[in-house]
Amino acid sequence: MTMSTALLTDHYELTMLQAALRSGAAHRRAVFEVFARHLPGGRRYGVVAGVGRVLDELEHFRFGDEELTFLRENQVVDESTLAFLADYRFSGSIHGYREGDVYFPASPIMVVEGSFAEAVLLETLILSIMNHDCAIASTASRMSNAAGTRPIIEMGSRRTHEWAAVASARAAYLAGFASTSNLMAGRLYGVPTAGTAAHAFTLLHDSEQEAFEAQIASLGPETTLLVDTYDVAEAVRTAVELVGSKLGAVRIDSGDLGAAAQDVREQLDALGAFNTRILVTSDLDEYAIAALAAAPVDGYGVGTSLVTGSGVPTAALVYKLVARETAAGSLEPVAKRSVGKPSRGGRKQAYRLMDESGHFDTELITTSGLVPDGGIPLLHELVRDGEVVGREPLATARIRHAETVARLPQEALHLGRGYAAIPTEFA
Structure with a gap:
């Protein structure tokens, strides 16, 4: 029996749900966006990883009898909210950057759309997976670039949580590592094992x-x-x-x-x-x-530094409401204005532009509907009406990553602290 992932969440997600159900706002259509305000550690690019794991866990995000009993006994939410949770199924849509792609500050790497009640519950699960896996993949990509054609085996299982080790092995393979010492990663994801x-x-x-x-x-x-x-x-x-x-x-x-x-x-x-x-x-x-x-x-084995993100163990991703349904039924942009933590409102599209040499030049984020000439669309359908439609083999993401890194400007591969390899522009 597969374990529910519904309680892999924060308490306040459910108390927000309860209050929104009471106010009547819970069923408003809402758009949430996953993005990074900056690239931690002064890195030049981030790597998208964990999308496949999010899709897997989403299918098991159900509140069964055991989960509901726990919530009731611990008085987390009231009975009307428990009744809502008993029937919970995400029925909205998710679009996102594909695994193995790169991202930059403000890249909307995942966009979740549905009722507020449906979408807000996914925040913690999505961020816990994406923050970990993107950080590990970004680290692995830097190591792979440094190694050149020499293979690297991932061997960090004894230096982290047992399931974080499996996720790390997956993310490292996606970003160029040749194999892992972790047998569960081999079983679940087909990562070659060695030792x-x-x-x-x-x-x-x-x-x-x-x-x-x-x-x-x-x-x-x-x-x-x-x-x-x-x-x-x-x-x-x-x-x-x-x-x-x-x-x-x-x-x-x-x-x-x-x-x-x-x-x-x-x-x-x-x-x-x-x-x-x-x-x-x-x-x-x-x-x-x-x-x-x-x-x-002729080859390297990397453990501790890989599974700890080489000093940058999180990707600094956030999950923010960027649009909500109005009384008239249209979507209205909303944005946080906190000092040091602003966000940009509106349902977004993202494109990557290239220069004449075929290297990436600009990350273009738009809320205007503009489709730039020659722009490469970055958001792809992952979930439609609650059903997963965008699952890919890990091998596909691995190939995509190698091809994507080859199109980055040369300065993106520098290991020293610096700015994002390409600028993010808004239109």
């Missing part, structure tokens, strides 16, 4: 040679042997003696990774293991990966 052995495996055996022999016998000569449990040079010598030039890879997990990789490469070549790859791990982030660009490294 061999930790230091504990070597320490278990009476000698490093005995450990290597056991691993090779089990996984074959193409396996990756961890060589820094004791003495790196001695471990490399033992590994090549056991397998010869067929040894797949060695992994270094400590010390000065650049210097160690250089020493190991020279040793492997001297022993005739020219095709043996060198993988490095150990608290890598995008800056460390970039610093290793000239080192003889």
Whole structure:
């Protein structure tokens, strides 16, 4: 039985609903928008991720007997509100940027339209998914850019919440990582999985040679042997003696990774293991990966920095009401005017413009109905009349991301703090 996602929400969503039902405003048509006022961490672009997970969770957003009993026993809302929730089904529409696309300040990456009562209840669920997944994907994209053609395995499961680890692996793969160590991500999302052995495996055996022999016998000569449990040079010598030039890879997990990789490469070549790859791990982030660009490294493993967003664990997305139904039945723009937290009212469309070289030039946000010549429409139908219509394979989002990043201006790939890679304009 699939668990309901209805209580993955904040208390005040339900108290707003109760008050709106009492005032009669709950059934007014409303438009909510997910956007970021800025890109946190001085980053040049954000990556859209989590859309598929939102669609999955939306289908399970139901208030069953257990959820209603909890709300009743804890006196969260009154009986008339409980009766509304018992029949709750989102019947509105959702449009959004596609997964793998990029976004910039004020990009309306998701637009939720329905009655106020239906749409307001989705705020917390949507933001919790999108803020996490967009932050992780944005981080993974920076790491992938720094790595170039060298593959990265995601291995952060032991550094975060168990389900955040699964979502992180999905977001990282979308943004260019080659594989994950997380088996649940493999099962649920088809992310390729990989892994061999930790230091504990070597320490278990009476000698490093005995450990290597056991691993090779089990996984074959193409396996990756961890060589820094004791003495790196001695471990490399033992590994090549056991397998010869067929040894797949060695992994270094400590010390000065650049210097160690250089020493190991020279040793492997001297022993005739020219095709043996060198993988490095150990608290890598995008800056460390970039610093290793000239080192003889063939791949990276990234854990803690990936699942914590490399210091930027949230995308700073908000969910704001931008239009409401008037007494006459038309939609009226509304906007927050708080100091430092303004929003722009109105149901929006979004387009991306390109320059003559085929690179992205401008993010154009419009409430006027203007359709710019050559503009690429960014909002796509995800949910129609409450039914999911915009689900895509993760592989499609992964391809889209690679193609989209290739069209960003070169400065978008800089790791230093800066401004958005392209400006956002309004019309």
